[in-house]
Amino acid sequence: MGSRGVRLTVGLTALVVGACGGDRAVGTAAAFVKGARSVRLRVDDRSPGGGRKVEIVCPDRVRVTAETTSGQLEVVAVGDQAFGRTGDGGWIEVPLSFVNAPAICSGATWRPDGPDLGALLEAMTKLAVSEQPIGPRSVNGVACQDWEARDQAPASDQGASAAILMCLGTADKRPMQITLPDATWTFAEWNADLTIEPPLAVAGEPAAAVQP
Numbered sequence: 001m002g003s004r005g006v007r008l009t010v011g012l013t014a015l016v017v018g019a020c021g022g023d024r025a026v027g028t029a030a031a032f033v034k035g036a037r038s039v040r041l042r043v044d045d046r047s048p049g050g051g052r053k054v055e056i057v058c059p060d061r062v063r064v065t066a067e068t069t070s071g072q073l074e075v076v077a078v079g080d081q082a083f084g085r086t087g088d089g090g091w092i093e094v095p096l097s098f099v100n101a102p103a104i105c106s107g108a109t110w111r112p113d114g115p116d117l118g119a120l121l122e123a124m125t126k127l128a129v130s131e132q133p134i135g136p137r138s139v140n141g142v143a144c145q146d147w148e149a150r151d152q153a154p155a156s157d158q159g160a161s162a163a164i165l166m167c168l169g170t171a172d173k174r175p176m177q178i179t180l181p182d183a184t185w186t187f188a189e190w191n192a193d194l195t196i197e198p199p200l201a202v203a204g205e206p207a208a209a210v211q212p
Contacts, residue, residue, distance in 0.1 A: 022129025030121035045183035052124030
């Protein structure tokens, strides 16, 4: 077999191994998320103002900060209570629906009807998951490998199914970046010693103007 044939065989073998190991990689990522204590991440989507920083202490504590035309908006939720303020202004109580953050841990009170990240990753084990022929690369100082998840069934005539892209840590498959059709989550730190508490003083009534 010539050198070209050897390279082709090696490439096909790597592709098959990556495809077969995709469900295991995503399953390991799901187990990591389900065992997490806390996480810091950045969310970039189509929300007004662009990206925002999110800190979560599992299961039901979250802090979201985002820049707005009125200054920095901060929303904190603990259990079924949420509070918001702009800049150095006073805190007011706001509805949980104002917490614009993904549900990373099971029990996230601000996303009671949606799947958390662990459940989402677990569901992806039933998709066609393939390791990408590039990398690994570094995301916030952690080496991670890119994977792609798609529906098992062939795409219909209406268009190809949307892919979900993941960069999973090479050491333990921790998610470092997830790109969904409508958002990108970039993880900065897992299992840090974060503290999220409700504000000491709350004044006024809920105001729609606080909503991001």
